[in-house]
Amino acid sequence: MNLSVKRAGIPITAFLLICTMFVLNQRYGVDLIRLSYDACHFLYGMAFPLLFGYLYIQIPTKIERVPLRVFIAQVRSVAVRDWLQGIVRGIRRDLQRGTPWSPxxxxxxxxxxxxxxxxxxxxxxxxxxxxSAYSNLMADLLGIGTFLVIVHLTTRGHPTVGATTPAM
Incomplete structure (x- = not known):
């Protein structure tokens, strides 16, 4: 899915909010790491897909592929001091087109x-x-499953939302 400029920061903001809440809870509330390490793994499985969803790898079609020699020539044609400007232009272009993010x-x-x-x-x-670490892996996978369910419910909507009840 491509996130528009207004929505491009939602996954990373949610990730940072979850991490901040975990750190504050860990510091001032319950010591979750000592209490239940599996709960930390569950939280990892639920929060980190928000961040890693930006690492969307799209394999280009044969027509879009650039030969390695041409790619190296294109990289060499830009001075190192201009790379930052090129990166900023690329980010701006991606935000205008829509930032790729996939749950x-x-x-x-x-x-x-x-x-x-x-x-x-x-x-x-x-x-x-x-x-001995099997429960940690299962907690990670359960967190991933919970993340996917939450994303499905928030992006697809609930079937009863917006439904009207017949008048009696």
Missing amino acids: WTGACWVAIFSIANEVVIDPIANGFPFT
Whole structure:
């Protein structure tokens, strides 16, 4: 989905709000990390797809593909001091066209990172088997599922919203 200029910041704002609330709760409220580490994983699975949804990878069609030599020549033709201006122009153009953001892409990135972390990295780094971290992975995936349900409900609308009841 392409987010317009007015809506381009909604996912990142929601992400920052969730993270701020977690930090404030952790600092001044309940120590959620010590109380339930699985709840932190659930929160990770629910919040981080908002951020990673911007990492939308679109594979261009054959007609749109630029040969590597042409791409390198285009990069070399722009001076390094002008790169910042080019980036700003690109961001402005993307905002005018609509910023690409996909909840499915964000969910896929978070699922990949969660699986890699819980199945490969944690057992190697911490020395405990995956069966000990299974609940963390399930909490991540449950958070991702909750995120997708919330996105579905907010973008598609509820079928009864706007429905009128017949007069009696």
